[in-house]
Amino acid sequence: MKLPFLLTLLLLELVCSYKVLVFNPAFGASHSNFLGKISDILIDAGHDVTMLIPVCMESKKDLVGSKKVKKIIRIDQEPRSKLMQEEAKTEEMIKKQIWKLDADITIFFSMIKNFSIASGYQCENIFKQTAILEQLRNEHFDLGITESLFICGFPLLDSIGVKTIINADSVLYLDVVKHALGEPASTSYYPGVYAKNIDRMSFRERVRNLFGMAFSWYFSWTRFQGELEAIKPYYNKSLTWEDHINGAAYYFINSNQYLDYPSPTLPKTVFIGGMQVNTNKHGKVKLEKEWDDLLNLRKQNVLVSFGSNAFSCDMPDEFKESFLKVFASMPETTFIWKYEQENATLADQLSNVKLTTWMPQNDILADERLTLFVTHGGLGSSMELAYQGKPAVVIPLMADQPRNALMLTRHGGALQLDKTFLNNSEKIREAIQTVMENPSYKKNAEKLANILSSQPHQPKDVVLKHCDFAVKHGDLKTLNSEGRHLNVFQYYSIDIALAAGLFLVTIISFIIFTIIFVFKKVYFMCRSDKQKVE
Missing domain, CATH: 3.40.50.2000 (Glycogen Phosphorylase B;)
Structure with missing residues (x-):
């Protein structure tokens, strides 16, 4: 009796398992470890995981983030990008000066241009690896997982035929992602990623938070634009970075609702912070x-x-x-x-x-x-x-x-x-x-x-269940918010406020004009009657 039962379990596992490609650039340990842990959770559940690792920094070339992933494909760092990093000595500078530099992220403003150019070189280099891309295309993956630290993973997965994609960010959240999804991101009470204040802010702190979020948005925007511009000769779709991000089935975020500040979210945003912690x-x-x-x-x-x-x-x-x-x-x-x-x-x-x-x-x-x-x-x-x-x-x-x-x-x-x-x-x-x-x-x-x-839904289970759901149902368009199509004036109903204000001013002006007109009429009528009496 035991043998048929075991065979049934094996058959169920074979039927329910699926193939996953994880795009995991070798850029930083925290990023690699985060995507590596998601890979481990999927492997433990019986799924087949392949990891594509384009090297973004020579010193990080051995990063994987997982000891369980056996199928690993590496792409060497693009030579121009490598040369730029060697000449700028950015990593060395940060390690030496981080101890005394202001913690404000805007100190790295001067690095944005070079970083965006280097990211473009890296993405172009990946699309040039035609043999690797053809190999991946022939695998017919059921699910792709990438991080919006770089936008490159989205068009890459699309180009090799992966229909269902999950965006998994190792940071708390990125303002550009909330923007692309049409998700509320009020700077008046929600601290940005680089904020130095809590959610109860003074006027000065709200101003600082606003500029911090704007900087974060600009930093990502320039990088995304650079990557998409670089791959135009190799990727024939004219999708914007907003289209790519919004086209993901889910947005996994390395945050926990019981730890982080409260903020309104959409169904696509899934909190998985803590899935990597073994207690x-x-x-x-x-x-x-x-x-x-x-x-x-x-x-x-x-x-x-x-x-x-x-x-x-x-x-x-x-x-x-x-x-x-x-x-x-x-x-x-x-x-x-x-x-x-x-x-x-x-x-x-x-x-x-x-x-x-x-x-x-x-x-x-x-x-x-x-x-x-x-x-x-x-x-x-x-x-x-x-x-x-x-x-x-x-x-x-x-x-x-x-x-x-x-x-x-x-x-x-x-x-x-x-x-x-x-x-x-x-x-x-x-x-x-x-x-x-x-x-x-x-x-x-x-x-x-x-x-x-003791939270109702443990992060590991959340990861697995949402990946399973995404494979079965893909990107549900019904989860998309129409708010993503609105401009700032429409999103915050500023146009309505201005129209209402204009209408109110018009009404008040009309009433005042009417009162003055009537008053003048009455005044002149009374004066005329007085003159007749005299």
Whole structure:
């Protein structure tokens, strides 16, 4: 009896499985990891996943984001794009200067033009790979997944015959996507991706938020235009970038409604933030012996990490000295510091400090022995922190990190420290001790984690169910909002307000004119009668 049952299960799996192509440019670890995790979820469900990885940065060429994807096709970086990056030394500049530069994203305004040109070169190079494209076309994929960090994935998937596409963004949300979908994006109460304020804003903060969103929109728009212009000789459809984005079946967003600020959304927007986090409540997390032994040494343990883009070894020396002073002043606490220099001797004199180029961050955060996390507030780290329920000191450095920091602190489990204080060991120690000694931070962090772990729809299930639905039904045009066709005056009914105002002014003017006319008539009539009497 068991054999037919197993054969039935196998047959069902074969019938229900589908082929997926994931367009995952090697540009940044957070982007690759996000799309890689979606790939893992699909593979675990029995689906056949192929990953196309065009290299966008030489230093990121080995990024995959998944250990489960076996079918990987790489496209080397376009030579002109590579030369531009080498000459500009953009990545090196960011790593060295990120510690002191203003966190406002507009500091990178001068890089937009070159980045857009390089993105065009990259997209053109992909379309030139005719043998690879023909190979992919012959696979007859049921579903394509790409990220609107670059628009190139959309026309690419369309050109090889993929009918159903999902846009999966590793960031909170992009204003250009909301614009393309016709989704409300009010700058008066919803902080933009690069905002440095909460959702309750002063006049000045609303002005800053408006310009921040405008900059984000312009940054994406110039890049999209550059890519579409570059592939005109190879892609014969005249679709705009808005058409491509709106043509996706769903918009997966790396946000969580129970963590992020509330905002009105359309049915196409699907929140999957947290799908990449493995917690003890949803599968036991087990540390390797090295890390397990380390956490047993002392009662208090602090993890210090500034992510994959900002290297602690590139910190100014005075910042390193500040951290070392803090570590030395707290000998009863073990500090695990992500320091990206092999065999560094910086903290050899401190027995309570562990320097490491890598550590299993999520697994350490999941361990109940970890007391505190000192983080830059990257979105990936913020999600892990929130789901694992650990109190934190957040020191945002750039881009979306200030917004993420405020997003966490509004829940009461984290304290934000401005990076201008990184040369002040007293300020750093004060922040760490405040969070460690005030039980409300731990209580609030655990409360948030409980909310996320018990939310009605778990992100992993949401990913899988929406992918299944998209394969079955494609892009449902009935989910499209007509708001995307309206201009600013129509969208916010400014034209109606102006017309109503004009009509009101006309009516009031007419009434005033009539009153004056009648008054004059009566006046002259009375005067005439008086003269007759005299």
